Amino acid sequence: MAELTRKFSDFLTSPIISVVVGKAPVKTFLLHSELLTTTSKRFAISLQGEFREAAERRIDLPDEDPDVFGYFLKYLYGDEWLRSSQIEHEAEYPILARLYALGERLQAIAFQRTVLLKFMSSFNDKTQLSDQGLCDVLEIACAEITARVDEDPFRDQVFWYATRRLTQLQKYGRFKQLLSEQPDLGASLCMRASSSGAAQPAKPNDPVPARFRSESVF
DSSP states (O other): OOOOOOBHHHHTTSOEEEEEESSSSOEEEEEEHHHHHHHOHHHHHHTSTTOHHHHHTEEEETTSOHHHHHHHHHHHTTOSTTTOOOOOSTTHHHHHHHHHHHHHHHTOHHHHHHHHHHHHTTOSTTOOOOHHHHHHHHHHHHHTOOSOGGGOHHHHHHHHHHHHTHHHHTTOHHHHHHHHHSHHHHHHHHHHHHHHTTOOOOOOOSOOOOOSBOSOOO
16 A cells, blocks of 8 residues: 555645536535545546636536535545444445445546445345345446446445345336336346356455545654
8 A cells, every 4th residue: 555645634725626516506515626636537637737627626517416426525524434334224325326436437446445345344145225225226336337247346246136136126116117227237137147156246355545644743
């Protein structure tokens, strides 16, 4: 792991950028530019050179949900929720799926990794996830995460879990609707079930990456 050279407070001296999220009514967030550019390649590219965003110090994200983006901001400013391995309610799984997809769009690799580690910390064949909750996660995995199933560890985990529940899911109306809305879902689940057996995909065993050097002077 690379040595951390900067403290969190160092980033708070960087210029402020306006990030306008959502459609009417929008939310405008005033954020420290270096927190954005060191976390997200999407922001780093937009805020350099001759791009309009760099000149105006403003980035518009009309297709993002302000509430979901808010979790990303909590991560930027050091919130500990994502770093905790504890899942307190099944509603957190769809939230984490949306955050992982957001990380893909923002090209925020370390953020995605942190989300993945929290998601997988207690995700196994004993995880109690309702049919509704599983369908919510499946829909996000199919509609928002663009990486191929066999190339993306998040989608691989979700599809593995769904194959273990196929018999039960096939009785659930929402799942049947998903199969019609997401043409590749059925084929992907069948392929996952036939090619990989019952074993859960390997989980990463590395710790959640640290982001800042300690503020202590000692």
